[in-house]
Each structure stands twice: as structure tokens, then as C-alpha cells.
Amino acid sequence: MSYDTRAEYKDGMAFDVDLGGHDLRVDAGTDHGGRNYGPTPRSMMLAALSGCTGMDVVAILRKMQMPYDSFAIEVRADSADQHPHVYTAVTVRYLFSGQKVEREKVEKAVTLSLDRYCPVAATLRHTARIDYEIVINQ
Amino acid sequence: MSYDTRAEYKDGMAFDVDLGGHDLRVDAGTDHGGRNYGPTPRSMMLAALSGCTGMDVVAILRKMQMPYDSFAIEVRADSADQHPHVYTAVTVRYLFSGQKVEREKVEKAVTLSLDRYCPVAATLRHTARIDYEIVINQ
Numbered sequence: 001m002s003y004d005t006r007a008e009y010k011d012g013m014a015f016d017v018d019l020g021g022h023d024l025r026v027d028a029g030t031d032h033g034g035r036n037y038g039p040t041p042r043s044m045m046l047a048a049l050s051g052c053t054g055m056d057v058v059a060i061l062r063k064m065q066m067p068y069d070s071f072a073i074e075v076r077a078d079s080a081d082q083h084p085h086v087y088t089a090v091t092v093r094y095l096f097s098g099q100k101v102e103r104e105k106v107e108k109a110v111t112l113s114l115d116r117y118c119p120v121a122a123t124l125r126h127t128a129r130i131d132y133e134i135v136i137n138q
Numbered sequence: 139m140s141y142d143t144r145a146e147y148k149d150g151m152a153f154d155v156d157l158g159g160h161d162l163r164v165d166a167g168t169d170h171g172g173r174n175y176g177p178t179p180r181s182m183m184l185a186a187l188s189g190c191t192g193m194d195v196v197a198i199l200r201k202m203q204m205p206y207d208s209f210a211i212e213v214r215a216d217s218a219d220q221h222p223h224v225y226t227a228v229t230v231r232y233l234f235s236g237q238k239v240e241r242e243k244v245e246k247a248v249t250l251s252l253d254r255y256c257p258v259a260a261t262l263r264h265t266a267r268i269d270y271e272i273v274i275n276q
Contacts, residue, residue: 003231009208015189019177019181039158039162044157045182045186048182050143054145055164055170074143083254084257084259
């Protein structure tokens with residue numbers, strides 16, 4: 001069969017992952033039998049979320065023609081104590097700088113992403129409450 | 139606030155992601171305004187799944203003391219036509235080689251991972267049917 005991703009076991013807990021021609025390494029932390037040679041698989045869902053909603057917001061603000069100097073996203077998550085330790089609460093923080101940044105437009109872009117467009121948010125939402133914060137540095 | 143992941147917008151659709159001290163770049167494909175400088179955010183959920191269930195299976199087979207020469211995982215996924223384009227069907231293929239590989243043990247390890255331990259599978263399962271295949275090359 002064709003595949004979208006292929007992970008090859010190396011040693012310890014490390015896998016080399018081919019993802020559409022891009023190479024990644026995932027590993028467990030030293031507390032879980034790994035050597036921290038790469039991000040943990042579960043945490044990659046948070047990286048996926050940050051990129052997913054980030055691209056949505058970039059695209060929507062471009063249509064709104066709202067300029068900004070910089071844009072970053074921080075994600076913090078809590079997870080369940082019990083197996084399978086799914087994420088139960090996620091906070092996404094959108095950080096903008098720029099004199100012409102308008103909170104109303106950013107808010108509109110963020111809610112459109114989280115509520116309608118971002119597949120990673122739509123998936124994580126089944127196990128986790130997703131909150132957001134917007135920080136503007138003018 | 140402290141964060142688990144931080145993504146910084148570069149240009150086009152590309153973000154540089156810091157994930158627990160590991161650097162990743164995510165990007166959109168050329169058909170979505172990106173330049174394919176890194177994997178797409180949504181597909182990173184599949185990489186997360188492959189690593190997550192892979193580490194579970196490695197750990198469980200280690201406890202079962204079942205040796206093998208090589209182990210790889212391939213994942214293929216279909217997604218919804220409508221926004222937010224969540225994954226709706228995922229097939230995980232476990233490929234083993236080795237003279238002492240026992241299908242029953244692999245099957246036990248795989249089902250324990252997918253049904254009980256892997257947080258990524260437990261999350262994706264809310265939108266996608268997850269099937270698996272086991273291929274043993276002795």
C-alpha cells in the first residue's frame with residue numbers, strides 16, 4: 001500500500017519518521033526508556049495544533065489585509081492521569097506585535113480557525129477543552 | 139505562561155516550531171500557499187500516531203521477550219471533504235522481520251497499544267476509524 005507516513009524503529013525508543021519526504025525523529029524522554037533524541041509523539045499533536053491554527057490565522061489576516069510585524073503561538077496542555085493520557089485541556093496563546101494590529105480582526109481569525117477550519121483543533125477538541133488568549137504588543 | 143510548544147511565523151505559510159527543545163519546521167504545500175519546507179501540521183498527527191503506537195509495541199514486545207530484526211510502521215489516512223477536513227479513516231500497518239517473530243504476540247501488543255495505551259490513537263479515534271494490518275517477513 002502507499003502510505004502517508006512511515007516510521008522505522010532505530011533503537012531505545014527512537015523512530016525515524018518519513019513524513020511526505022520530510023525526515024523527523026521521535027523519541028521518548030529519559031524517564032520513559034528513551035534518550036530524548038526527538039520530540040515525543042504525543043507532544044507532536046501540540047506542534048501540529050500550533051502550525052495548523054497558525055496557518056489559518058495567517059491566511060485569514062492576509063484576506064483582511066491586516067499587517068503585523070511578528071506572530072507566534074504558544075501552546076500549553078494538561079493531560080489525564082489515567083491511560084491513555086489524552087490531553088484534557090489546551091491553551092493556545094496568539095502573540096502579535098505591530099502598530100496596526102487590531103484585536104477584533106485577530107479574534108475573528110482565531111475563532112474561525114479553532115471553530116471551523118483547523119483539523120487538529122477539531123480532533124483534539126474531542127478530548128480537550130481548548131481555550132485561547134490573544135496578546136498584542138503595539 | 140510556560141508553554142509546551144512555541145511556533146514562530148517565518149513567511150509564506152512556514153512556522154518554526156520549538157517542541158521541548160527540538161526544532162521542527164512546518165509548512166503548507168505549494169497548492170495551499172506554502173513551499174513544502176516541512177510537513178503539514180495535519181499530517182504530523184499521523185507521524186505522532188506512528189511513533190506513539192510504535193513505542194508502545196516496542197515496550198510490550200520487550201516485556202514479552204520477543205526478538206525481531208526490524209520493525210517499521212506505515213500509516214495511510216483518508217480525510218473528510220468538508221472543513222475542517224479531519225481524518226476519517228486511518229490504516230496502521232506494522233511490518234516486522236525476524237525468524238522469531240510470533241503473530242500472536244505482535245497482535246496482542248498492537249491491540250493493547252491502539253485500544254489502551256496510545257494517546258494519539260485514543261484522540262484520532264473520535265473522528266477516524268482506525269484499522270491495522272500486521273505483515274511478518276520471516
